[in-house]
Amino acid sequence: MADGKDIDLDIQQWQNIMQETYTSLSPFDSTSIDDLRRVTALVRAPWTEGGPVMQRIEEKHVGTYSxxxxxYYPNHDQACPTLIYIHGGGYIIFSLDTHDRLMREYASRANVVVIGVDYSLSPEVKYPRAIYEIVSxxxxxxxxxxxxxxxxxxxxxxxxxxxxxxxxVATNLRLRALNEPVLVAQLLNYGVYDRVRPTSDSYVRYNDPKYRLNAEEMQFYFNNYIQNEADYDDPYVCPLHADLHGLPPSFLTITECDVLFDENRSMAEALRKANVNVEEHIYHGTTHSFLEAVRIATISNKALDDACQWLIKQFY
Structure with a gap:
């Protein structure tokens, strides 16, 4: 197991500040979904402040599931490219609000409309409801x-x-299965593409709270998301094992100090083998969710710029 000295100094500062906030909010029940949502929202709130100002922001309820x-409109009213953004949170926590700053950053830096989707969280609804909502x-x-x-x-x-x-990724797979066009590109930040593999090199090396995400947390998320063990065989749950042919060009933002590192590298390779155009960037010294440190971390800003420059090329 690594000793934590490999973490970027800005990212370590970000982690330290968040840990202080967690400590100030203790005690809370980490196995209670309600407590997790409340506390993680409070911890993330300061990191959504500041950043780009939008021309306007609108909300709507749409599709089959309302x-x-x-x-997020950065500065224009004419028809322009769009990034549909799906926030993380282990399928059970976070929201449009926790990722508000990140979505504004993408809108401003890539000069695109960003549409955040407030999909239903688990365990109130189980897999595959979130995918169906996004497709809708x-x-x-x-x-x-x-x-x-x-x-x-x-x-x-x-x-x-x-x-x-x-x-x-699951949304594009679902669109393909419905014989509908996949989207023109996919921007994949430190994604989950396989079930928990505790013996993989990155799980062994980074399975420690100092690196933010660990095997126990990942299993907790999956337990709340899927309906049963058989769901792991579904390519929408573990897209690393899906037929990835026909998926759009993909940009992978990969965190070095992350239990998910190995499966992200494997996903990039699997996409290439499926003849998908792939650009992957490994950001050394970063931990899971590091893009949210954009307010103070140079490497987070670089990662956002890299992704947005790539995204612009996909649109024009």
């Missing part, structure tokens, strides 16, 4: 032709972090 979406939002956008929303439905990408990256 799913709430939030639209995309279908609604396409059916409306989204002209009144000032977006170009022929230039829509999807992206997300952690569980949100998983749901992004």
């Amino acid at each position: 799913t709430r979406i939030r639209l 939002v995309i279908q609604w956008l396409r059916e409306q032709n989204a002209t009144d929303l000032s977006i170009d439905v022929n230039r829509m990408a999807i992206g997300g972090d952690s569980a949100g990256a998983n749901l992004s």
Whole structure:
């Protein structure tokens, strides 16, 4: 197991500040979903402050499931490219609010409309409900032709972090299965692509609280998300083992100090083997969720710039 000295100094500062907030909010029951949602939202709140100012932000309820979406418009009213963003949180926590700063950063840096999807969390609903909701939002956008929303439905990408990256890939797989067009690109930040593999090198090396995410947490998330063990065989749950042919160009933001490191490298290779155009970046010294440290971390800013430069190339 690593000793924690390999963590970037800015990222370590970010982790230390968050840990102080967690400590100030103790005691709380880490096995209670309600407590987890309340506390993690409070811990994340300061990190959503500041950042780019949008021309306007709108919310709507759309699609078969009346799913709430939030639209971020950086500076224009004409039809323009769009990034549909799926927040992480192990399928059970976080929200549009915890990822508000991150979505504004993407909108501003890539000059695109960002649409955050407020999919239903587990365990109130189980797999595959979240995927169906996201697909329904995309279908609604396409059916409306989204002209009144000032977006170009022929230039829509999807992206997300952690569980949100998983749901992004699963959404494209679902669209392909329905014989509907996949989105033009997928932006995948430190995603979950396989079941917990506690003997893999990265799980062994980084399975410690100092690196933020550990095997016990991951298993807890999966236990609340899936309906039964058989779901692990479903490619929508573990897309690392899916047929990935026909998926769009993919950008993978990979955290070095993360139990998910190995499966992210494996996912990049699996996509390449499926003839998908892949760009992957490993950010050394970073831990899970490091993009949320954009307010203070140079490496988080670099990662966002790298992704947005790539995204712009996919649209133009």
